[in-house]
Amino acid sequence: MSPSPSPTASGPLSIRPVTSAADAARFVDLVWSLYADDPHWVPPLKTEVHALIGGIKTNPWFGHAQAQFWLAMRGDTVVGRISAQVDSLVLTHMGAGTGHWGMFECIDDQAVADLLLTTAEDWLRARGITRAQGPFSLSVWDEPGLLVQGFEGAPTVMMGHHRNWYERLVTAHGYAGIKDLHCWSLPIDKPFPEMVQRIVAFSERNPKLVTRPVDKSRFDAEAALILDILNDAWSDNWGFVPLTPAEIAHVGKKLKPIVFENLIRIAELEGEPVGFLIALPDINEMTRDLNGRLFPFGWAKLLWRLRHPRVRRIRVPLMGIRKKLQGQRISSLMAFQMIEYIRRSCVEEFGAIEGEIGWILDDNGPMRSIADAIDSHVTRTYRIFERPLVPSQD
Structure with missing residues (x-):
């Protein structure tokens, strides 16, 4: 006991x-x-x-x-x-x-x-x-x-x-x-395997495909766009429950302080937003010593740390591509391009050396294949x- x-x-x-x-x-x-x-x-x-x-x-x-x-x-x-x-x-x-x-x-x-x-x-x-x-x-x-x-x-x-x-x-x-829901971890302070680099280079030669950073000056609209893609992309996943408009607004407000433009990418195909990837600095590294209290001084400490955060880990909690493109070659191109661009920003701007992708459902074959391709491995399992x-x- x-x-x-x-x-x-x-x-x-x-x-x-x-x-x-x-x-x-x-x-x-x-x-x-x-x-x-x-x-x-x-x-x-x-x-x-x-x-x-x-x-x-x-x-x-x-x-x-x-x-x-x-x-x-x-x-x-x-x-x-x-x-x-x-x-x-x-x-x-x-x-x-x-x-x-x-x-x-x-x-x-x-x-x-x-x-x-x-x-x-x-x-x-x-x-x-x-x-x-x-x-x-x-x-x-x-x-x-x-x-x-x-x-x-x-x-x-x-x-x-x-x-x-x-x-x-x-x-x-x-x-x-x-x-089972898995979290996959990998070092990100070194380039991805050569195969992934070739895929990214090939994707960059496709003029129809553009992955852009999120525009925080239009945050509400960008958040609604991302979550609309999410509701479509994840709709066939086990356990999926759509986010309501009120929840979308709530999530956007909650995440805004920890959103950094170069850590969120929106993929556009011929000008149409069709995919996204969200990465977040591991805020746990910044809040651990607050012992759960934002007041009286914890909030000021956190805001100061968020101005120019330097963290060891970055988490990718969400990625989605509209259902009409899933299974097509273009979806893999945009996925690897978003992942690589965000990896570079994580290292250059935040000093991160480790990435975590997750959670990923145990039967999500496409996401598991992406995780395998970038040499990540399961480090945490939730059941x-x-x-x-x-x-x-x-």
């Missing part, structure tokens, strides 16, 4: 819904005790987590979904947390009867994990859900999956990190893995689990 959040935690085990600001604070703060001895954990920004779970006023996801949050208590000490959510877009795109749980954190105690998961399942079952999947914290666009491989390193920006006993607790409750929910006998 691993240490509990408090060596003095004792008393009966119970669970309570999050119903107040004080409950929400305890829900968010739990991870500081759970990961106190984990050298690879990066404290999340508390304002971001509170906004994620705060309802429609701070997260437009609640415009098409509902969620409930719980705390597991051992006496007066919080020893676990979980969410359960039903999303109308998930029901449409992932199948009727599909519900999710997430935000799962727990001491190494099967009884606590069982109580959390059973509570979430009961809530889902009461809303007609017949299969529970998780973790989604809160959606596929936030932090999906449970880390099952790659515990020895720190996560990059917007990726999760978990204790190594979570998989055991979840599978012991009856869950089986249904989908989605599923369990059928038997209807209540009550």
Whole structure:
């Protein structure tokens, strides 16, 4: 058994819904005790987590979904947390009867994990859900999956990190893995293999193909364009749920401070925008010492660091090419051209030496082929689990 959040935690085990600001604070703060001895954990920004779970006023996801949050208590000490959510877009795109749980954190105690998961399942079952999947914290666009491989390193920006006993607790409750999401890493301070360089050179001789940097002075329009391509490009992927206009605007506002023009490319074919690639500096390197607090001085520190960021790692969270071009030769040309141009900017402007691509679905053949071509390798794996929910006998 691993240490509990408090060596003095004792008393009966119970669970309570999050119903107040004080409950929400305890829900968010739990991870500081759970990961106190984990050298690879990066404290999340508390304002971001509170906004994620705060309802429609701070997260437009609640415009098409509902969620409930719980705390597991051992006496007066919080020893676990979980969410359960039903999303109308998930029901449409992932199948009727599909519900999710997430935000799962727990001491190494099967009884606590069982109580959390059973509570979430009961809530889902009461809303007609017949299969529970998780973790989604809160959606596929936030932090999906449970880390099952790659515990020895720190996560990059917007990726999760978990204790190594979570998989055991979840599978012991009856869950089986249904989908793996991989992060691929590679050195970027040296040129790509010669084959990739030849492809890029060939693409540059095609006058119909142009990959341009994003224009931050037209940020709202550029963000809407990119996310429109994304909704089209990813529509056949497992787990895909389209972003709504309100979510697109929200994501754009959230990402704007960490958007750098030469790290986002839009591919145009005969003047039509048909693809994009987004790369982000690993902001975790800049926020780790803030210990989750932007105030009173953390925000000023972060803004200063973002003026001319120098980071070791760059993450590519999203790339997409419109469906009508997928599988065609031109799509490979634009993909490698965007990747190479961004690689150069990462090294020259940000001093980065390592890149991470991900996540990539385990069955996404085209993206895995690109990752293989640039000599990257899987360093972290996140797993989605599923369990059928038997209807209540009550």
